Amino acid sequence: MNPHIFSINIDDKPFKLEVYGDFNWGKEQHSLYKSLNNIIGNTSWEEEGYTIMKNIVTLDQFNSLRSSITSILFRITESLGISINKNLFFLEDYHLFIKSEKEHQSIIKKSRELSIDDFEFDIETITDNLSGFMNFRLTSWIKKFNKSHIQLRINRPKTYDINPPHRDGYIDGYKNVLNIWLPIAGCNDKTSLPVIPRSHFLPENQIFKTNIGGARINNNIYNVPCILKTSEGELKMIRPNPKETEALVFTPYLIHGAAFNDSNKTRIALELRFPRK
Numbered sequence: 713m714n715p716h717i718f719s720i721n722i723d724d725k726p727f728k729l730e731v732y733g734d735f736n737w738g739k740e741q742h743s744l745y746k747s748l749n750n751i752i753g754n755t756s757w758e759e760e761g762y763t764i765m766k767n768i769v770t771l772d773q774f775n776s777l778r779s780s781i782t783s784i785l786f787r788i789t790e791s792l793g794i795s796i797n798k799n800l801f802f803l804e805d806y807h808l809f810i811k812s813e814k815e816h817q818s819i820i821k822k823s824r825e826l827s828i829d830d831f832e833f834d835i836e837t838i839t840d841n842l843s844g845f846m847n848f849r850l851t852s853w854i855k856k857f858n859k860s861h862i863q864l865r866i867n868r869p870k871t872y873d874i875n876p877p878h879r880d881g882y883i884d885g886y887k888n889v890l891n892i893w894l895p896i897a898g899c900n901d902k903t904s905l906p907v908i909p910r911s912h913f914l915p916e917n918q919i920f921k922t923n924i925g926g927a928r929i930n931n932n933i934y935n936v937p938c939i940l941k942t943s944e945g946e947l948k949m950i951r952p953n954p955k956e957t958e959a960l961v962f963t964p965y966l967i968h969g970a971a972f973n974d975s976n977k978t979r980i981a982l983e984l985r986f987p988r989k
């Protein structure tokens with residue numbers, strides 16, 4: 713099978729993506745996003761579908777979260793028999809320490825399956841601060857999966873360590889949550905997560921996508937349907953670029969992904985999801 717080569721526009725810069733998969737236009741003439749009783753339904757940023765929340769953690773909390781993530785990575789590499797010089801290791805230099813693709817893939821596999829207990833940092837601090845910001849109680853517990861969703865996203869420079877553009881809202885269990893993307897290391901205007909503002913309102917029949925589990929980039933198969941164009945043409949994404957202590961907060965129906973790392977440092981972010989309590 714030949715790959716589809718799609719052109720995406722990120723902050724007015726073209727980016728080419730090779731994806732294997734069967735693409736079709738969606739069926740429904742309406743959008744799957746429902747404003748009524750929606751988790752972001754009463755916010756001033758519902759129209760855009762995302763916002764940047766300032767002070768999701770204090771600077772001290774950010775630093776302890778970051779060191780907790782460094783410890784988690786040390787534990788993962790140790791458990792895999794990968795030795796790294798801890799005295800010289802910085803998260804941004806991850807790609808200089810983890811040289812082989814095989815080692816990286818085995819680390820990624822483990823960093824996808826983290827639980828709150830893996831963190832020395834109390835993740836409920838984030839839940840509490842976010843609940844205050846949204847004016848109602850949220851929880852990190854996803855009933856459908858009987859676990860919290862907390863994932864480390866490690867993205868080496870100039871690699872395909874990316875998700876294709878997608879919506880998490882296609883997956884049961886992630887329909888009624890708030891998505892959080894929290895920068896940890898190396899996050900800037902060349903690396904941070906792109907989104908398409910207002911794309912949660914797009915009707916399905918204006919979206920060209922694969923089925924669940926139907927897209928492959930390099931050798932990675934993606935769980936979420938991959939979206940590569942809309943009826944308006946190529947995707948036009950922007951990087952909102954939250955800073956340290958801030959987070960990108962967005963509806964799971966917003967199209968996001970393709971966070972190509974166009975810098976020379978490793979980028980690490982924490983991805984969390986919060987339903988209403």
Ligand SMILES: [Fe+2]
Pocket residue numbers: 878879880968
């Ligand atoms: Fe996502």
